[in-house]
Every structure is written in C-alpha cells, then in structure tokens.
Amino acid sequence: MKRQEKWLRLWRRFSRRKTAVFGLCVVGVFIVATLLAPVIVPYGPSDRAGEPFEAPSSSHWLGTNDIGVDVFSELVYASRISLLVGLVAAGVIVLVGTTVGLIAGYFGGYVDEALMRVTDLVLILPRLPLMIVMAAYLGPSIWTIVLVYSVVGWASLARQIRAQVLSIRESSFIEASRALGAGKGQIITDHVLPNVIGIVLANGVMEIMFAILAESGLSFLGLGDPTHKSWGVMLYFAQLQGAFLRGAWWWIFPPGLCIAALACAFNFVGTALNDVLSFSEARQ
Amino acid sequence: MSGHWLIRRIATSALVLFVALAVNFAIPRLMPGSPVDLLAGGAKLSTEAREALVTRFGLDASLGEQFWRYLLGAAQGDLGLSFAYFPRPVRELVAQALPWTLLVILSSLVLQVLIGYFAGVASAWNAGSRTDTVLSTVSLVFFSTPLFWVAMVLLYVFGFQLGWLPLGGAYTIGAAYTSLFARVGDIVSHAVLPVVSLTLAQYAAYQLILRNNLIGVRKEQYVLIAEAKGLSDAKVKHKHAARNALLPVVTFLGLSFAMSVGGAVFVESVFSYPGIGKLMYDSVVSRDYPTLQGCFLVFALVVVAGNFLVDVAYRFLDPRIQYAS
C-alpha cells in the first residue's frame, strides 16, 4: 500500500513535466508503430513497390529508394530493428552494470578495488573506436552491435550504482537486518536493490538512447547488418547509393529525424526520471 | 609532493596505454577464425607466400612471445604493415593523418567551450525563462541527433546545394598557392564543416555543466554584492561568475577527448577528411586490420595524453586541491 502510494507520488511529479510527457508520448507512438507495422504500412519492407527514386506522392508518402522500395514502409519496419537493438543492448547493460555495481559496492575491499579498476579502464578507453575494432572482426550482424555496445557501455552505470550502494550500506536498517542474521544475498535483494532501482531505471532509459545512437552510427559506418534494415542501415544505403545526388531528401531526412526524435524522447524521459527519483531519494 | 603526484599520474596513463595495447593484441586472437587468416590474409598471394607472411608477422610463435614482440614493436612505434597499402607501415599512414585529426578535434573543442560558455551563461542568468528553455532544448536536440546525419545534412546544404564550402578533403590537391595566406585560407575553408558538425553535436554538455554551476554561483554572495555595487550586468556575468566556470569546464575537457575522437570518425568519414577517423573508416571498409588497430591505439594515445594534460592544467589552475599521495 505504502509502496503504491510512493510510486503514485512519483508519477504525479513526473507527469508535471511537459518534456517528459512529450517524450513518453513519442516513445509510445514509436512502439505502437513497431507493433502494428504490418497494419500501418502500405507495402512490405522489401517489396519493390514503385519506380526507383520516386518523389513523395499519395501512393508513396515518403517516396521510394534506389530500387523502388517504399521508404515509409521501410522506415516503419526499420524502427523494429532500431528499437530492438536499443532495448536489448540497454537491457544487457543494466544487467551487467547493476550486478557489477552491487557486488563492488556491497562487498567492498579487494573485490571492489578490482572491479572499479576495470571499470575505470573501460571508461577511459575511447568507446567508439573500440566498438569499431571489435565489430570489424565480428562481422556485420545486429548481435555484433548489441555485443560491442554492451562491452563498452556497462561501466558508467556500474560506477553510479556502486556509489549509491556505498551510501546505503552503512544505513541503520541494513545494520539492523544484519544484526537479525539476514544473509548477504537477502540483504542485497531486499534492501539494497530497491534503493538503487531509481538510478537503474533512469540510467536504463538513457542507455536506450545511447544504444540507439550507437547502433545508427555503427550501421552507418557499414558495420550493421544490411539484411536487417535499421534506420542506420537505411542511411548507410542512402549514402552509398547517392541519395543526395539524386535529390532524394526523402530517403535521407526521415531516418535521421526518427533517430533524433526517439533519442530525444528517451533523453527527456530519462532526464525527468533522474530528477524525480533522485529528488525523492534525497528526501528519504 | 607534486613530484610524487606526477609520477603516479604518469604511471596511471602508462597503465591505460598498456591495457589498450593488450586489448588490441587480444581482439584478433579472441575472434572467430584463425588470426593467421585475419592478420596475414591481406596479401592474397600463393600458399608459400602466405606461409612466409605468417613467419614474418611471427604468428607461429607462442602467444606470450607474440605479445612480448608486439609490445617491443609498439614501444618503437612499429604498428605493423598495412594490408590495404601493403607494404606501407601503419605508422606512416597514421603519422600523415594525425595532424588533421588534431586540427579538427582541438578547433572543435575550443568552439564547444565557447558556445557552451555563452549558451550556459545565458541559460543560467535567465534560468526558468523562455530563453533558458529554448537554449536547453536546442542543445539537447543536437545532442540526441546522430552526428553523422548532422554532418550529411550540412554537407548537402552548404556543399552540394549552396556550394559555399568544399565537399571534402583537407586542402585543394595539387594547388599552386599564391601566398601563405591563401594556403591557410584553403585549409580553414576545408575544416569548417567538419569542425562545425563536431561542435554542434558535442557542445551541449558544456552548456549543461555551466548552467547548473552558474545557477549556484549566482546565488552566492559576492555576485549579489557586485550587482548591488552597480556594475553592469555583462561585467558581472563575465568577470565574476563565469570565472567560476573554469574548473568544471576543464574537468569535463578530459572526458571530451574520448567523445571527440569518436566524433572524428564520423565527421571525417562524411567529409572525406584525411585524418585518423577517416583512416579508421577506410580500414573498416577494406578490412585492413593492422591499420584499424593502429588507429585505435592512436586514439587511445590521444585520449590518454589529453586527460593527462587536463589533469595537469587542473592542478595548476586550482591551488586549493591537495592531492593525497
């Protein structure tokens, strides 16, 4: 009952922010579009439904690409891949980052020291170049992108979680549980985890944004999977097939705007969550 | 005291470089497929020639020995031979490219700080107002927009459509310059679009940091006193308050290096700018693994060196900080 109230309070505070609600709506629109793709789009994502490089018209809302595929249909289907990669990568990062942060923060000592040294190193190595090197060896596939992004992405979350855990580790209620004979695992799941969930949530949302941006970037560099067209892969093909020279702005602008819109939306939501949750934690 | 700190700092930098080297060494050997194919497959010669290359690259030695040789080589600046431009050493390719990348990154960092400063001060002084909202939203939108796409759009508008700026490269090839000024002008005009793209994508962080910092500073006593004294608003802003922004900006500069080298890969690829980023992109396209890895190392070096300089600068600027030894 009490917990429910707390969440309701948080939601009220969150929903007062215009940008946050706007972001949430945008995310919602994209998710709906992704789920309903076959219903929304007039053609299949690889059907050659028109002539090459047709300008936008009533039959092709966003024109066609170099082989006559309807750009709108391709765009809607591509949102599936972009979102999928973003969500999966963010999920992996949250999982790894939280685990490392909890372990380091709670156990402390040598474990903490070792984990944090590794974290520091991952943080300081240039991210994108490292991802490029790994992806080049692994070959183009969406799982490659998820993997290389996860390898470099977990560190900053782990650091924040650890800091939070350190601050609550010595708090009175944990001391009390310890005195009552609760095991370490139980303390982590019962007391520590609920107290870091806010950070995890806010960061997880931000990580989706970063993962979507990273996916588009790597795909644009030709490291994406050309058979699973995401927005980044669409732009890769557009650049390769001379979309600008053909004046096909309708092939270049929509994927870029979609990435920007979705990334912005996650950013708005993440920022708002961060403010709302850290504020509530600060008051506790 | 300070000597001790410096030694410690140098050791940390060296450790990071060592890790970068180890990562570089490990990646091709951890990947599916034999490292022989990956490291000696570039020169598609006969089987005998392949064997010869395996020996030349030392791929028949034990892993430990290979790593030792690799470290020795790297210490002497030997990054191997490029596949794509075989037998040109990777070192030469990288050395040609590095100055261009530094030009872009450093110019962009200066611009990022300048734009971030003015936008941050404007936001902070008008916190909560329409100006603040607009400035913050604009920077956030740029921050969330893929850099390569911003670069593509700028190239399209200013290069293709308006024809104001060159479409690519770092200078006009084979040009006969009438003066040194002409040469500098040529280089500047080629660098404008890459630098601007990189700046747009990355200035947001500075604005945010400054905004949050200055909102706090503004409330501080001495700014209020300065205002009471009747100093002009602009003077107060720039003389007193913004001075406080120096340290957070310098702190963030270190992080900025890592972000900027990533950004360089995109802008240099879009504008065919002959820096390390473009070299890295080209190596991806041609699967020139030695060059690819050489680029990664150089980027790591740039980041580590940048961080080191920033730390030294920070210490120099802020005498309050006492580094525990």
Next chain:
Amino acid sequence: MRWRALWLGVVLAAGCIESNPNRLNIGWSESPQAGMNPFLARNEGDYLFLGLVYEPLCMPMLDGSIEPWLAKSWDLDEAQKQWTLHLDERATWSDGEPLTAEDVKFTFEAAYENDFALGSTSKAFVESIEAVDAHTVRFQMKGDFAAFLPIAGGTLIMPEHIWSRVEDIALEQNPVPVGSGPFVVREFQPRAFLHAVRNESYWRKDVDIEEIVIRVFMNLEAEVAAFKAGELDLMPDLSGSESLIPPLEEDDNIEVLIDRAPHVLYLAANHRIAPWGDREFRQAIDLAVNKRAVLETSLAGYGEMPLMGYVPPVVTKWANTALTWRGAEMSDGERIETANALLDDLNFLRGKDSVRIGPEGEPLSFTISTITYPSYIRAAELIKESFAEIGIDARVSVSDPESLYGGIVFSGKRPLDWDLLVHGSMMNPDPDHFAREFAPEPPNPWDNAVAIGWENEEIQSLLRASRKEMDAARRLEMVMRVQELFAEELPVITLAHRTHPAAYRTDKFTGWTHHPVHYGGMVHPLGSIINLLSVEPKE
C-alpha cells in the same frame, strides 16, 4: 567586425588558388593497394595509377586482338616452343636509361620467383627467359600455352637497374618510380592523390596533357559532385554506383559511356552439401531464379542477361552466344511452374510450411552468403524471393569480403560452413582464365572449382586441353563445346553480366577515345594510357 574581415580574407584567399588548365583530374574510389610498387599490383585501381608510369609489352584488347606497345612485334617458332619479342628501340626509362631485353627478363624472373600476382600466371609454362640482344627477348616454353601473349603481354615492365638493387621487392614502396610511361610521379599520397606530370622525353610521342591528378574519394557522392562541379574530368569506373548515372546524363558537358564488361555475376553452391551436388537440382534452381529481376533491380538495368556457358558475351571471340538462359523465353509463372515440376520429379516433396524435404529428410533450407556490396546484397535477396516460390527456405547473410572468402577458401582448415554464395568476377577475355577457374592445375584454393568442391572429368579435361591447344580454330571449337557442357552441368549459375560505366567531361579536354583495353586482369574503357594519350586540352 574583425570576424567579418577575417572571414572575407579566408574566402578571398581560397579564391587565390591557381590551377593549371591543362591538368586532367581523375576521380577514383579507392587508393591503389600496391602503392607505387607494380609487383604488388592486383586490381583495377593499381593498374590505373601505375599504368601512367609503367607500360606493358603489349595491350590485349577486349575483342581478342593485341596492340603492340613496348614490344613492336613478336613471333613463335615452328616448333611452337619459343616466343621471341622484339622491343621498340625508342623506349627509354624516365631517368634516360634505355629500356632493354634485360629489363623484361628481370621483371618476369622477379615475378616468378616471388609468385607476385603480376605476371606469374605464365610461370608454369615458361622454362627460361633469355635476352638475345638489347632489344630481343626470348621465352623458352615448357609446354604448350595458348594464351601466352594476352596473359603475359599485359605485365608491366620494370627497370632492372633500379629494382635489382632493392633488397626485398615485396616490401619496397618505390617512392620515386622510374618508368617508361608518359608520366612521372611528382607526389603520391596513399589514400589521397597521385600527382603526375608529363614525361618530357616520352619515347612514343609528345604528350599533350601536362599534368594528371588522380584523386582518391572513398565517398562516391562527393566524387560525383566534384565531377559535376568540374573539379574532375574523368571517372573511369562507375560500376556498383549505377544509381548515380542519371544525374550525370542530364549534364551537357558530361558524356557517360556504358561499356559492356567481361563480368559475370553468379550464384555458386557448395557442392559438398546435398543436394547441390545433383546436376538436375541445379538445373531446376537455374530456372527458378528470377534473373530478369536481378538485372533490372540489383544492377539497375546496367547489364546483360547471362549466357549459361559462363564466358561473357562481350568477349565476342570466345563466347557461345547461343547458350541463352532457358528461362528467358518463359513467363515468370511458366518458369516457376516448370522449376517446381522438375523438383517434384526429383522427389523433393513439400513438407511443413510447404518447404521441400531433402534427400535425408531435412527441409531444404540454405544460407545465401554475400559481401557488403549493395548490388550483391540485392541480388541475394532476390534469389531468396525466388527460392520461396519453389519451396526452398533461405536466409541472406552478409560478411566482409576478407572473412567470407577467407572462410570459403581456407575451408580445408575449417568446417564447411557455407551453402551458397553470390559473387561477381571480372574475367580476363582470354578463356585461359575460364579454364584456370574451373580446372585449376595444380589445384589452388582460390580457384572456383576447388572452392565450390566441383569435379567433372569430361569438362575439366577439355578445359585443360584448351589451355594447351595452339591451333586457334581447334581451341575455339573446344571452348565453345566446353560452354555447352557447362550450360548443362551448371557448376555455378550465372545471373547477369555487368556493364562498365564510365564518364568524362567534354568542356576542358577533347579527343576522348574508347579502346577497351584489358591488361593486368582488368578492364579500362577510358583510363588506360592507350586512351589518355589521345586526349588533349581544348583550346
């Protein structure tokens, strides 16, 4: 105010850059891999750059004829065991030394010794090379080799007095190239440009072009934009970027040349995997694949329908043009119906989800691999669509060339983890290349037949014999017959033959000629010296 002044200065300064009007600017999409070392030359780009500086013995043309170049004439002795080449006495190196038979002997011997891609094809057939006098060189043959001249004649000749001092030729960067060609290198920046100026004492004729700059663009859009803006005069190869051609055609000062090319796009199967070893199965597949769609979509119409005998139609002398695709005459529905009937007859019956069941009771499901070229990816996707219509399940997998071909070629050391491959290859117009690909001797992992695991005694022995047949008429007959057998056997399934589009500007230079020369295994519709020597500034 100060800023505005500075900006104005920058703009003015940028305007002060002078450029020689008699400078031919060429755009190219990649840096020469060989740098300035011709021994390492492997691809078209290498020959474009190096061909300005170094020259071959003769120029083998696409139509099968051969133009004299450094060698002004040649003869084969009665016993057909000795080729004697007579060098042009006028030829000199750019440092003033005369070009002699010793240089030719040195070049070939160095290539043979190190197995360099350049010139080593003839290695197996040459017993020895002898410099008879300063301008006569004699090749003593080991066995019969019908294609000696077209294959060996395209080798770029290098000066002995420079290269004999080089310690390790395979690692030489050759920063100051000394060649016999019409241009000398002023500056070469890998990945950026080659700047060459004319060789004032070129032996063959006075060169009209003063300077040539080849600029390397990895970004094709920027390259085409620079071309449209007049910064480039020639783009020798637009293949793979066909979608960029229409905007060029709109420009009055630009001519687009769409040349046929000895290129084959094909679907290769791993014959070790059932049922691809079955010839009748391959015939059904050949019929089912929508080759018309491949031509129209993946090649954007810039190509020709395939001949089933592999040798491309542009090689007029050798191609068996009667062997058109059987599916060409049928409607799409009829074609699929026939293919389905063939598969039914072979007892590959449809199972769950109407996917056909293979000989061992497993559904027919394959991976179509290809490399990251857009046109190849599109072709693979079309093949997948065709497969769906005949009850074969497929997925497309894309890899980079290095790991894909590495995986296939070195499969001896690895599990055979590939099923199908969409691949394209540029053929040497002499059918010797065809024979080498499908009947390699000794088996080389890079050659087609070994890579796909295909063997057929009848076809392969005929192919081997054709390499050694010195009688032109009999050789032609054999090559024609081999193609007939090939069209039935289908070791690989031909999909289309690509064209070779190129474009040039007509506002600064004139005299563009079109000689489809072919040397170094590559085609040069416009960019070779034989073409460039006739180009002159417009005044």
